[in-house]
Structures are given as C-alpha cells and as structure tokens.
Amino acid sequence: MFRFKFLAVLCLIIMMTSSAFAAEKRVNIPIGDSPVIGPNNAPITMIKFVDYQ
Amino acid sequence: MKDYKGKIRLVVKQTPYKYRDYAYISSLAVLAAHEQGKFAEMHELLLKKSPKLDKDSLISYAKELDLDVAKFKDSLETKKFSSQIEKDLQLAKELDLYNTPTIFINGIKVIGNRDYMYYKKIIDKELRHEK
Incomplete structure (x- = not known):
C-alpha cells in the first residue's frame, strides 16, 4: 500500500513538473525582414504563420 | 487585439499551403502591398475576404487600398517576393509547423x-x- 501511494505521488509530481516545463518552453524565431504591425518596442511579440485561404 | 494597442508587435510569416489554389498568390499579394507600405491593410483585408482570393479579386483589393495597381500586378506576375515566401516556408519546416x-x-x-x-x-x- 505504501509503495502504491509513493508511486502515485511520484507520477503526480512528474506530470506537474513536465507540464510546467512545457508551458515555459519558448522558441526563438528570427524576425528577419518580415512585415511587422505595431511598435518595435512592444512588450509582446507575436509571430504569426499564416495561410490566407 | 485592439485592446492592446502599443503593447503588441505582430510579425507575419507567409506559409501558404501548396494544395490550396490561391494561398500562394495571396502571399505574393500581401508582400506586394507591403512594398507599397500597406501591409497591415492588405493583411486585414485578405483575412476578411478569404477565401475569395483569385487574381482578379486580389487586384480589386489593391485598387480598394489605393495601391499602384500596375506595380502590384507586375509583382504578382513576376512572383517578385517568392524568395521571401520560400524563406518563411523553410523556417516553418525547421520548426516542424504543419498548421496555420x-x-x-x-x-x-x-x-x-x-x-x-x-x-x-x-x-x-x-x-x-x-x-
């Protein structure tokens, strides 16, 4: 019983930390000479990959 | 996103899906508008008008935005900004992106x-x- 609880808690910890890491994963994407809307000093940069159709 | 005026910088990359008839020409069109300083306007317009994006429609949108239409048409026909699109497609591939x-x-x-x-x-x- 103790071993089962231990495993359950361990699984829970692994799940929580892995999702936390996933949320913090950031990708650095070069802006290059792509068109930009909005100020260059804005605190948020959104890089959008579009298909208009 | 208008609530965040001044807070957001939007960078747009062109990733037209190759099996859609007008996706590529639409990307060429928005970059042609960018050359004439009207990227934001054309970007918004194409999102609104989609999927009506055949060549004649795109030219009518250029007129609507007061672009130099001859220059715009020439840019589409010579595929002037195709290398920019290829670059964006390559970047998307490197990032493993398959959805737009x-x-x-x-x-x-x-x-x-x-x-x-x-x-x-x-x-x-x-x-x-x-x-």
Missing part, C-alpha cells in the same frame, strides 16, 4: 485558431511578468 495559423507569443507556441480569451490569458500573463 500557428502563433508564437513571446516564443510560446499556440497552434490553430483559438478564441480571444485563450490569447488574452497568455498575453496578460506576459504583461504581468514584464512589469
């Missing part, structure tokens, strides 16, 4: 169209961290 739109908010990946609240939550969190 894919948006990165300060580097955080969001795949597909989400509702406004979904984006708002991420943006508000980023703004809190920034302070």
